[in-house]
Amino acid sequence: MLYAILCYNDEDAVWSWTKEEDDAVMGRLAVVRERLAPIMGPSARLLPTTAATTLRKSPEPIVIDGPYAETKEQLLGFYVIDVENLDAALDVARQLTAANPGGAYEIRPIALYQPDKRVS
Amino acid sequence: MTDMGWINGAITGARPAAVGALLRYFRDLDTAEEAFQEAALRALKSWPVNGPPRDPAAWLILVGRNAALDGLRVRAKHTALPPDEVLSDLDDAEMPLAERLDGSHYRDDVLRLLFICCHPDLPATQQIALALRIVSGLSVPQIARAFLVGEAAMEQRITRAKARIAKADVPFEAPGAVERAERVGAVASMIYLLFNEGYSAGGDVVRGPLCDEAIRLARLLLRLFHTEPEIMGLTALMLLQHARLAARFDAAGEAILLEDQDRTLWNSRLLAEGLALIDKAIRHNVPGPYQLQAAIAATHSRAVRAEDTDWAGIDALYAALERMQPSPLVTLNRAVATAKLHGPEAALSMITPLEERLSGYYYYFGARGAFLAQLGRLAEARAAFDRAIALADTPAQAAQIRRHLDGLMRTA
Numbered sequence: 359m360l361y362a363i364l365c366y367n368d369e370d371a372v373w374s375w376t377k378e379e380d381d382a383v384m385g386r387l388a389v390v391r392e393r394l395a396p397i398m399g400p401s402a403r404l405l406p407t408t409a410a411t412t413l414r415k416s417p418e419p420i421v422i423d424g425p426y427a428e429t430k431e432q433l434l435g436f437y438v439i440d441v442e443n444l445d446a447a448l449d450v451a452r453q454l455t456a457a458n459p460g461g462a463y464e465i466r467p468i469a470l471y472q473p474d475k476r477v478s
Numbered sequence: 479m480t481d482m483g484w485i486n487g488a489i490t491g492a493r494p495a496a497v498g499a500l501l502r503y504f505r506d507l508d509t510a511e512e513a514f515q516e517a518a519l520r521a522l523k524s525w526p527v528n529g530p531p532r533d534p535a536a537w538l539i540l541v542g543r544n545a546a547l548d549g550l551r552v553r554a555k556h557t558a559l560p561p562d563e564v565l566s567d568l569d570d571a572e573m574p575l576a577e578r579l580d581g582s583h584y585r586d587d588v589l590r591l592l593f594i595c596c597h598p599d600l601p602a603t604q605q606i607a608l609a610l611r612i613v614s615g616l617s618v619p620q621i622a623r624a625f626l627v628g629e630a631a632m633e634q635r636i637t638r639a640k641a642r643i644a645k646a647d648v649p650f651e652a653p654g655a656v657e658r659a660e661r662v663g664a665v666a667s668m669i670y671l672l673f674n675e676g677y678s679a680g681g682d683v684v685r686g687p688l689c690d691e692a693i694r695l696a697r698l699l700l701r702l703f704h705t706e707p708e709i710m711g712l713t714a715l716m717l718l719q720h721a722r723l724a725a726r727f728d729a730a731g732e733a734i735l736l737e738d739q740d741r742t743l744w745n746s747r748l749l750a751e752g753l754a755l756i757d758k759a760i761r762h763n764v765p766g767p768y769q770l771q772a773a774i775a776a777t778h779s780r781a782v783r784a785e786d787t788d789w790a791g792i793d794a795l796y797a798a799l800e801r802m803q804p805s806p807l808v809t810l811n812r813a814v815a816t817a818k819l820h821g822p823e824a825a826l827s828m829i830t831p832l833e834e835r836l837s838g839y840y841y842y843f844g845a846r847g848a849f850l851a852q853l854g855r856l857a858e859a860r861a862a863f864d865r866a867i868a869l870a871d872t873p874a875q876a877a878q879i880r881r882h883l884d885g886l887m888r889t890a
Contacts (some may be wrong), residue, residue, distance in 0.1 A: 368488065374490045404836070405750060407704075418519040424704035460481065
């Protein structure tokens with residue numbers, strides 16, 4: 359089963375990290391990703407929501423600055439993993455948590471997956 | 479167990495909103511700061527044991543408010559009760575704080591906090607020092623080091639600034655649209671001043687982090703006003719300039735000109751964010767000085783090699799900036815693009831009328847010398863470079879010009 363692990367955290371806090379703190383977290387996450395290589399699909403880290411633009415799909419689509427949802431914790435990135443079941447997916451999320459505490463992971467089963475090699 | 483790094487990050491991240499809300503409750507900067515300090519101390523004890531709260535800012539506000547009220551009650555036993563207006567906002571204490579934080583209060587709290595720091599009565603250096611102390615939460619010794627002054631002097635500077643603000647009338651009601659726009663503008667220039675403090679210090683470890691702090695504050699302001707093209711422009715401008723940090727100085731600490739920089743050293747993540755923001759800003763079709771400067775920086779950033787630079791685009795952007803914000807410095811910068819496009823002769827006649835106004839300006843004579851040298855007028859070039867050296871603020875600037883002079887000697 360394919361799952362998406364959506365990473366939520368307070369972006370004010372995350373983007374307050376010093377370069378050293380940020381590098382340390384990324385380094386720990388790289389170790390986890392390496393360890394889980396056989397089940398790891400693509401992953402992405404998103405730029406802050408200040409860089410986001412939203413297109414409302416009204417009959418005449420409207421472009422709005424900023425993220426779609428104003429939330430206390432923002433969607434900062436995601437992983438795609440291929441595991442047996444929810445328990446295994448939660449185990450992955452726990453391993454990621456150990457490397458990068460704070461915030462929350464939302465685990466969502468993937469309904470349709472279309473990897474495209476053009477984006478690398 | 480909760481990671482201490484995460485806790486510190488969460489406290490720092492929540493600080494502007496929390497201090498801003500506490501300031502609205504207590505209407506006194508020192509009380510708000512002390513309340514926040516107390517809350518942060520309790521957070522450091524509580525969060526590692528009980529786990530982090532869902533909403534760190536709301537937690538800090540609630541705990542800080544209660545702690546400060548306890549303090550006021552203790553003091554009240556010895557002195558008269560505080561006047562009602564000091565506690566004016568406390569009758570709605572039952573209202574869930576988390577809900578209020580999502581509302582416009584939160585936005586205006588943070589803006590008010592930032593705005594207080596750039597009160598027009600305060601000189602620029604005090605504005606920045608105050609913002610670093612109150613909004614960013616840097617310690618006085620940290621700020622003193624960044625400004626290269628003693629701790630006692632900085633302590634005094636901040637105390638004076640606070641006293642001046644206490645006397646000034648700071649409006650606590652929600653600002654109107656015009657007033658809000660003015661506040662945003664004042665805060666934006668304070669943030670850019672802060673950035674320039676760090677930027678002019680270059681790779682300096684003590685002052686360099688001022689750039690990070692300015693970018694953090696700009697992102698904060700942009701989160702609150704995410705449809706303001708000029709705030710997008712300001713944030714983009716700082717991100718694009720800061721992205722070049724690693725390439726701006728050689729191993730000996732000497733400045734490397736943009737066209738000689740190793741572009742692979744530019745920070746790609748900062749560049750990506752800056753380019754995304756200027757793209758968004760330009761869609762609004764409301765140009766402004768920050769956007770134009772960011773667009774110029776973006777044009778440089780998009781050139782993979784120096785020789786790929788779109789000088790015509792840069793010249794047009796400077797021309798627009800000249801119209802919007804006429805200044806001899808803008809013209810001087812434009813002349814560099816003009817030299818690339820139309821040759822040094824055109825650039826020289828563009829800057830010559832500026833000489834009177836820029837007679838004390840290092841960069842003017844540096845540029846003039848370079849244009850003259852390109853035209854083969856070596857004796858005049860030499861004279862211009864000599865004046866530049868005399869006006870240099872730093873040894874690095876003087877060294878830069880000496881390299882030009884050495885180049886002239888070889889040509890001659």
